Amino acid sequence: MGSSSSSIDNIPNAQEIMQETGFSAAHLLRLYERFQFLDRDQTGKLRPEDFGALRELAMNPIGDRIIGAFFSPGQETVDFPSFVRILAHFRPTDSNRTREGPQQEPANSRTRKLKFAFQLYDQDRDGKISRAELLQVLRAMLGLQVTEEQLQSIAERAIQEADLDKDDAISFDEFRKSLEKVNIEHKMSIRFLR
């Protein structure tokens, strides 16, 4: 972790970030230290290689997609505020938070969490998970365990279940609907980030 004794003042725009994302000062500090740890050449920005240095993440089937999610389309680096904003999605949902901050939905609302997961599938950002995109993810997750036909049938089945308007792709609303029984707020939260 960070070798220098950093305080909250060292972080630029700390207050705004805290307000926007809802992190407490302690957490923000912790994330800043982690950011500095990942940023090995101390440029103040992270590059995909920095993420790739995490061994477990490299072995994660969807690791590259997760890393990609941190980077906005077209950008090569990610700075600390963006880093925190992405991680804000994984804060536990607090039901009785008073919204003093921005009027838009907080980052850790159910919809935003689902949107994040949706974008892991939807790499071309067309707002739909096509069959090919679904197959890519399935292939990554299931690996060499299954044959091609099995993948096809599973993808087929998944699309059949979710696809209500029969356009052979899963839109965000259909995605959200198919997950309505799953407790996303619980599943997609890292508790210590409260």
Place this chain on the structure above:
Amino acid sequence: MAALWTLSLLFSTCLGCLGLTPPAELPQPHNQPPSLDFNSSDGGLSVDLPMALRVFSVDYHHVQAPFEIVLWIMLASLAKLGFHWSGRVPAVVPESCLLIMVGLLVGGVIYGVRHSAPPTLSADAFFLFLLPPIVLDAGYFLPGRLFFENLGTILWYAVLGTLWNVLGIGLSLYGVCVLAQSSLGDVSLLHCLLFGSLIAAVDPVAVLSVFQEMHVNEQLHILVFGESLLNDAVTVVLYKLFESFLRLPSVSGLDVLLGGCRVVVVGLGGLFVGLFFGLVAALTSRFTSRAQVIAPLFVFLYSYLSYLTSEMLHLSGIMAIVTCAVTMKQYVEANVSERSNTSIQYFLKMWSSVSETLIFIFLGVSTIQDVHMWSWPFVCSTLLLCLVWRATGVLLLTAVVNKLRRNAVTFRDQFIIAYGGLRGAICFSLVFLIDDFPKKRLFITTTIVVILFTVFVQGMTIKPLVELLDVKRKKRALPTVSEEIHSRLIDHLLAGIEDVVGYWGQHYWKDKFEQFNKKYLRRFLIREDHQARSSILRVYQELERREQRGEEEAPPIVDPRSHSRPLLPEEMDSIRRILSRNLQNFNNKQMPAYSRHTLHQDTTTGKTRRPLHRHQSLGERYTCNTITHWSQEDREFDGSHRVRAGLSRSHTVCSISPRPILQDSSIPAASAQTGPADPKSSAAREDRISPQHQIPVGRAPKKHLSFVLENEK
């Protein structure tokens, strides 16, 4: 309906008559360890022709023991049957209550006939024969993921809650005894604590039977049920502890400390014994491909062995058997054939059902006893204290644990947990095992009263109360494939984010275990050709399996291994039918297999009859499906089917039933969609599967069903 009741009454009188002893021998005095069987030594009746050959003789004595056991089981089963036939009664009165009432009736009859106490449930018979099947069944069908997610809470309730209850009830009862010095003065503190330890424990049998009737949400179910399973460790230790304290001249602080250590040892010891046997069972099941018929036997043998071993070592047998079942389940299911899996599940359900029925009937019978000692203050205060302490315990513990949980246990849930703490046969057996002392009769009577009260009053009223409080009902749907896929994605995502953040969370451990599992355990414990499975695939297959069972005509998948040559076409046929059925209607008829009474949920009994009926007629002409799209290929298979029909009965479990005509429009669509994938897939498949699978290339549309084939191998 009425006929069945009279039939069971007939049986009970039959048993009563059998209890008639000839004046030659008196029935045994009651304070000897009671035994399961009648102790009548009935001489043989015979038609005596002086010094000639006996043409007709009755030698009851020869078959007495098994005969009586069978009659008891028969009575239990008929009572259960009658219960299910009796219309609206099951909705109001839980099965356990009715069974106890039948037991009371039978006990009364026997008492009236013999004028002495009927046989009671011996502790040995209960702990060694009746309890293991129930716990094994519970462990095997335990929803694993849910259980481990809530494990902390469950342990919290089980360990701390039980301790709270035991100490609370024990100490308060001692206070009552002190207050009622006149009648209860000779009950010491240790006795009260001992009594507290056995009466405080929630009983898995009773809880299961009542919660089965009502469908609460899964989380609540697993909390109550998990607690009732895990508190066995604490109960056993405390009971034995207080018992040995009673025998010691004095108790020191060191002894108490050692007692505390014992709890940990007993619990963990049971766990490890279970783990060991579970892994050995998984390994054994790997090699059962050549003798599939006995594969289910290993499951039962190893589980029972784990139970007996831990009982021998004075560890927690319940924990051992549950751990064994949970451990070996995924490997065994991967290794053995589909039919063996079904056998295992069916036998588990059957045995646990019989056990449970017998337990409740014997509870009823044992209530009719010669000597009951009654004491109003003791009994009433026990009842009251049980309720009060449990309620306060649950409230306090939940208040603490809610801060750490994501899904808080709501007040309504807490009420159900507190009110659903039923006591059952475990308390009953434990109270019989106490060393004799003057007030033992009182303890027995009180235990019976508490059990009857909790089972009847709490068992009957919990359902209306639940409806009143509007507990979140368990949603009856299985996770769909989409959910499973997306959940998996989210799990990976969270693991990745945790890596980024540098935090070891719940996902981290789950991922680590899965990696360990995949790398070492699965490779070692699962047959090579069955190793290619992931949970999504398993869910998919499981869904298919369940749908095919839950459908109106529910044929089990024909096992191809029973034939000398690979009969892929028929199997493809049935699989095709299954899949096309899936493609038709996948949303309905999804139900969990976690039901006490049925393996697959058949909404009417009529539906179960048809596959069974078909079972009789193996030689019957194979009536093919009516999917017109593939019907011409079906006719090719007719010949081979008839060949198969002639094979020995021990291998085939038949029943392929006709299905209603499905809409054909979607079937061509389905096959058309998978069409493009097939030319590539055929080549890929040939590489990956062993040479046994020789699928002619022409059958392209059916190839995507091959994974079920691999399951069958």
